[in-house]
Amino acid sequence: MSSPVAMISGGGTGIGLAAARRLARDGYRVVLTGRRIDPLNVAAEQIGAVALAGDMTDTASVQEVVGGTLDRFGRLDAVLANAGGHGFSTVVDTDDEFWATSLDANLTTAFKLCRAALPELSRTRGRIAVISSLAGIAAGPSVAGYTVGKHALIGLTRSMARDYGKHGVRVNAICPGWVRTDMANAEMDELCAAMGLEGRSAAYAKVTEHVPLGRPADPEEIAGTIAFLLGPDSSYITGATLVADGGAHMVDLPTISFDALS
Secondary structure, three states: OOOOEEEEEOOOOHHHHHHHHHHHHOOOEEEEEEOOHHHHHHHHHHHOOEEEEOOOOOHHHHHHHHHHHHHHHOOOOEEEEOOOOOOOOOOOOOOHHHHHHHHHHHHHHHHHHHHHHHHHHHHHOOEEEEEOOHHHOOOOOOOHHHHHHHHHHHHHHHHHHHHHHHHOOEEEEEEEOOEOOHHHHHHHHHHHHHHOOOOHHHHHHHHOOOOOOOOOEOHHHHHHHHHHHHOHHHOOOOOOEEEEOOOHHHOOHHHHHHHHHO
16 A cells, blocks of 8 residues: 655644654655745755645635645545634724634635545545644634634534544544744744743743643644544544643633642
């Protein structure tokens, strides 16, 4: 049997790149896609993957990427819907254009990629992992569009798992907390400027102060979770939401003041 084929959106940096490296080590033939071809080409050369530029908000572009993958490899076995971002404002401060951009980036990208891939995944009894966020089960300040999009990804995951399980397709969502990526680093820089913190390490320490594990994740740790959900050891798991946040989601906020007593 030939090696399985995995496609990763947003595969040039961060979690997507870490997942690409892990899946390549696990024996997958990997296709990286995203809007920026330069980081995709660099990543593809490093890990022996294929780079196909594509805008996951554009139906024709998505179909071209999926079609290009099938032309090259003849199959598709796994999809990581990882593209996302945008949506950092309150509801009142979000105009119609920014609202649409937020939902496109965080929800439509996954919807259109999965829609194009599902016919082939139904044939190969494939797997999908959808990257949501801790913002998919909770709400931070001034991130309305991002929060709504990440919540909706969990609904999309469940809908696909319900409809395509009869074809052997498994679909699961992952909700990471803070992960050391370029996007998170930029947020840490903003926090440093706003709070007078000295360096990203201080900022990461601040945002994980009440996280039970007391630190952010490295991208490779989330990649391990992705590899599990796309691999055979999770063969009876579908429609699940796996939270990988160091325990942040279970913290009872009203009792934080009692930490000093423990």
